[in-house]
Amino acid sequence: RKEVEQDPGPFNVPEGATVAFNCTYSNSASQSFFWYRQDCRKEPKLLMSVYSSGNEDGRFTAQLNRASQYISLLIRDSKLSDSATYLCVVNPGPHTGFQKLVFGTGTRLLVSP
Amino acid sequence: EPEVTQTPSHQVTQMGQEVILRCVPISNHLYFYWYRQILGQKVEFLVSFYNNEISEKSEIFDDQFSVERPDGSNFTLKIRSTKLEDSAMYFCASSLGGSQPQHFGDGTRLSIL
Numbered sequence: 564r565k566e567v568e569q570d571p572g573p574f575n576v577p578e579g580a581t582v583a584f585n586c587t588y589s590n591s592a593s594q595s596f597f598w599y600r601q602d603c604r605k606e607p608k609l610l611m612s613v614y615s616s617g618n619e620d621g622r623f624t625a626q627l628n629r630a631s632q633y634i635s636l637l638i639r640d641s642k643l644s645d646s647a648t649y650l651c652v653v654n655p656g657p658h659t660g661f662q663k664l665v666f667g668t669g670t671r672l673l674v675s676p
Numbered sequence: 677e678p679e680v681t682q683t684p685s686h687q688v689t690q691m692g693q694e695v696i697l698r699c700v701p702i703s704n705h706l707y708f709y710w711y712r713q714i715l716g717q718k719v720e721f722l723v724s725f726y727n728n729e730i731s732e733k734s735e736i737f738d739d740q741f742s743v744e745r746p747d748g749s750n751f752t753l754k755i756r757s758t759k760l761e762d763s764a765m766y767f768c769a770s771s772l773g774g775s776q777p778q779h780f781g782d783g784t785r786l787s788i789l
Binding site: 594595597601604605606607608609612650654656662663664665666667668669 | 707709711717718719720721724726731732734765767771774775777778779780781782783
């Protein structure tokens, strides 16, 4: 089983749509969880951390289910500028490495006019 | 907003040559990292560095790789004898704490001929 698994997409959605991405992780001891976005040939940029209680930042909502080892990202009212690859990222924690980040392969989102 | 800076943006090197990639992390951050991304693949952890020593490294980070913080601001990655398969985008990152979000530089594209 991959450490972090994501549907590669692409997800093609019209402007204004709501889109959800899912991610699963294999290490139940994982400590921290993040969503990053990556534009073509650019660096990963932190979108948001993901907390057990769920958290929201404007149009973006992240959820974590530790029992199912499942992370989600919901984007409401999609904008053209949301077109990017969304990376599910996990910090495995002290048992396998406190500081390294493990990246999923990313889910590509294309928002069209 | 403070950012991680990397130089050069693109490095072309003959196979077998040594290459040094440079990074200036965010000034108050204490943890430093190198990642790489081969074209079309996911971001992979190479090494983390804290308190002037390597805290963790991946299987990719073999004897050909080394890191150094030669002064109070720079953080470098050296590849001693480059191979064709070292061609990738190399990202430097830094974080305030070990499990805090990591912020990435815009990368160095390394091309080995």
